[in-house]
Amino acid sequence: MSAAAVVVLTATVAAAQNLDAGKSPAKLFADGCASCHRSPRGLAKGRFSLTLSWFLKDHYATSSDSARVLAAYLQSVDEPPPRGPAKPAKKPARSAPRPPKPVQTQ
């Protein structure tokens, strides 16, 4: 490989990394992920950030930097909202069927 080719290759890689580095995680998601995943919510599923960034790097061939940034982003939006319960409140099991009582006549 000629020295010129090496320089061009290196410059291309560096430019690509700089482009990625300038984007916010929300923009990274909108550009690269939103076509398939409508929302970043619910993707992290409580995974560790290491597992998650490894998954992103492995599946989507993002740079390790963007993978880490995206993993952190997914985790941050995955947290349940501070107010407003997502789950319906559990009712106490008061309506459980009881065995029929014998009818008492006096």
Ligand code: HEC
């Ligand atoms: C071409 C469509 C497509 C794109 C683009 C895409 N994904 Fe996915 N993704 C999928 C599919 C399909 C699955 C489910 C299959 C699987 O788990 O491998 C998935 C699974 C995942 C999961 C695991 C969710 C789970 O339920 O286990 C995460 C996290 C994820 N994607 C994040 C991302 C991120 C971040 C990006 C952007 C860098 C992205 N995806 C881009 C199609 C896509």
